[in-house]
Amino acid sequence: MRKKSLLWLTAFLMTFLGAAGMVWAAQGEIRLGSINDMTGATSDVGKDYALGIAEAIAYVNDIGGINGKKIKLFQYDYGYRIPEAVTTYKRFRDFDKVVAVLGWGTGDTEALSPTITKDKMPYVSASYSAHLTDPKKTPYNLFFCTDYSSGARSAITAWYDNVWKKDAKYKARRDKGEKPRLVCFYMAASPYASAPIKAIKDHAALLGIEVGPDQDVSLTALDTKSQVLGAKQFKPDLVWHGNTTMSVATAMRDAYSLGLGADHVVNVWGFDENLPRLAGPAAEGAMGATVCAFFGGKAPMMNKIQAYAKRINPGVPANKRLVRTIQAWGAVLLLTDAMKIADKQGKLNGEGIMKAMETFKNKDFGLGSQPASFSATDHRPTTGAPIFKIEKGKFVLVEAVDLKKRWPDKWEKEWMGW
Amino acid sequence: MKKFAVTLFLLIGIVSLLALPCLAAEEKAATLEKAAPKATVGKGKAMKIAAAKAPMVKLDRIEIANYWGYYLDGILDKEGKLTAGRRGAPLVLSFVYSVQNPNNFKIMLDDLKFTVAFEEFELNTLTFFDDNYIPAKTTDYMRFNGTFDYNTANLSLLVTGGFKLQEMNIKSGDLLKKWWEGISDFTFPITVNGTATFVGPNGKNIIVPFEGTFPPK
Structure with a gap:
């Protein structure tokens, strides 16, 4: 009996100490x-x-x-x-x-x-x-x-395939064999905004898009009229916006009011629920690279x-x-x-x-x-990104671009790290 | 012997099950209280109270801890108006909170964070991670300092409040000058909005939202 009690006590102590150890x-x-x-x-x-x-x-x-x-x-x-x-x-x-x-x-x-x-x-x-x-x-x-570069390549590809090649407003120019024209709006001194620019220009060359002079837009810009007027001389069909939402909204509003007439593609940090709120009708049709669901x-x-x-x-x-x-x-x-x-x-x-x-x-x-x-x-x-566009203030999926599938060699051998 | 083995197995199971809820417990946890009331603090509700009553967090007052006058080292702009200059104008504010612990045991304030707005413009979010214990049934007064600066405040104003400023037809510099010159008399409302996280005796977090305005309305 004493032996059995000792066994029970030992077992109890072992389990207690074991659990305490766990805690x-x-x-x-x-x-x-x-x-x-x-x-x-x-x-x-x-x-x-x-x-x-x-x-x-x-x-x-x-x-x-x-x-x-x-x-x-x-x-x-x-x-x-x-x-x-x-x-x-x-x-x-x-x-x-x-x-x-x-x-x-x-x-x-x-x-x-x-x-x-x-x-x-x-x-x-x-x-x-x-x-x-x-x-x-x-x-x-x-x-x-x-990544920003893959997102930008995907967004420009989606615009090229779905807008430049299909939209009636570009038919006459397409028929003439003209190239689409792109201008980049971003803060040159910002490492974020300038990170994908080299890839964007490389991708534009790949798709046969002409690139105009960059427009330097501050992340804190509340007035971008001079940049919009500077871009207007080049008559762009597409503007890349590389800043964050507030600055992008400013540029879109100025582009709208000054009649720039170009479409917009936006980097991930400039494309969110606040963009249609801040830019209103100026943001209609804008496309952006997204990385996850909206809130x-x-x-x-x-x-x-x-x-x-x-x-x-x-x-x-x-x-x-x-x-x-x-x-x-x-x-x-x-x-x-x-x-x-x-x-x-x-x-x-x-x-x-x-x-x-x-x-x-x-x-x-x-x-x-x-x-x-x-x-x-x-x-x-x-290997790519889903591209959304703003329609009546809402985000609508345009297409999910897979860069690796479309350009497998470039994806594997050329595009990593920039 | 078979009975012993089965009982031992059950014992291990029971003790383990008892131990599992404690897995997230802080090592500083005190005695467990059974009551699980819900408490209202300010306009918000305390969330997921497991064992302790939610402490009350209230902004008691704001004091100026350190102030560089707007005009010190200032320069004139193109229009001849005085600005804070490139070096800025630091302003250190002390936010004094009363933290009331309604429980019969001490409770730990794990972190406290709040956003500070001058009038309707949010300028800064302050976070504090130092552990503080509030004794049972006491009200503690805690001071949290936050540094504001003309230049950083200007940046924040332009990025997050730029469109509002345009609508109000106010220049950020003019608004900042008004604030920096009026702060000694608190001529404009400063609001705080934040959350305090306490750790209860069972190791679970108690999140207490709070808000306040100074000077009081």
Whole structure:
């Protein structure tokens, strides 16, 4: 009897200590840093993205964190000032001891790239610059969706196929054998806005489109009449807008009022729910490269995204939320899914997280984005982009362009990393 | 022996099940309270309260912690108007909040973030991550400092409020000058809108939205 009691006591102690050990192990906290622009030159899109980051992290924590470990998010506004981003990164690395960083702009992401490579710090940014897609040069940079250059190539291709080749307004010019004409509106000094310009001009040459003089438009522009008048002399059929929404809306309004007469294609950060609100009829027909569903649009995760937006940031009404929230969820889910794999393998560090991300093949985040694939030699997440246009203030799908299918050789041999 | 093995298996299962809800618990968690009331704070509702009553967060006042006059180091623009100049004009504001813990146990403020608007223009979002414990049944006063600057405020105004300024036929510089010169008397309303995240004794987050205006209406 005494022996049996001893056995029971031992069993009880073993199970109790085992469970307690589980809890203690699970109490570990994983730290993530997030650098966001809530007050600077890209805050028109950065504020909503920042809200989305916090909401997505709350969701990940609610479903168990990283295999039971809670994520502690350190999120700072850097006002789109590169020196401040560099300083914040150093605080993340040296003081907060984060395992990875959710970044923002192209300027700071590219400026930090050599440092994060040296530190082996995974850096999932909201900059989708193609300069960050070649792992030989930027092995610790990644993002979840179509890069700017592929998005621009896709958008221009969609306009060429669906508008230039089909629209009756261009018939006479097509019949004469004339080439379509393109002008780029963007802030030349902005690494984000200028990132895809080389690819755009290369793609224009590929499709036989003439390119006119670039028009330098500030990200904070409230008046672009001189740029529109400058472009008008070239008589463009198409304008590429490379800035963010507020500046793009300004340029579209001025183009409309001054009768530029060109169609518009817009980079991802200039094409959101605020564009038709701000530009009104001037935005009708504008096409844009998109990377995921719009806020409230069709996507398996949308109900959760909306619920967390309401729960975590109840002061921001749903009708003011943007596609930027969904983009933020993409960054968070890409990183945290990889962290879960790395953690299970006992390698929750820079190398382990990056290797985990590079195992993703056709990964669907449930955000209405194209499935993403990564490898150790290619960090381009997708091979094209769905192109939408604005019709009566709503977003309508034009077509999903697959660049790899259409230009397989160029995709494989020429287009990576720029 | 067979009975022993089955019971042991069940025991492991029960203890594991008991342990699972604690997986996300903070190591600093205190005793568990059973009540799960919903509380209203300001205009918002506390969300997903599992075990603790939601603390009340209220803007008590705003103070000027540090101020560079708009005119210091200022330069004249083309129209002969004084501007803050290229070096800007820093303005540090202290936001003092009262945080009331209605519970019988201490509770931890995990983070607090809020957006600050001068009149109807949002200029800055401030976040604080330092852990603070609020003792049981007490009201704590906490001070959060935020730095504003003429140049960064101007950038924010132009990007997010540019069209509104056009509609109001106001230049951003004129508005900033009015604010920087009127701040010492708080001649315009400053509003805050944010959320505070507390960690309850069971390790679950309690998110408390809050908003406030200073000077009070």
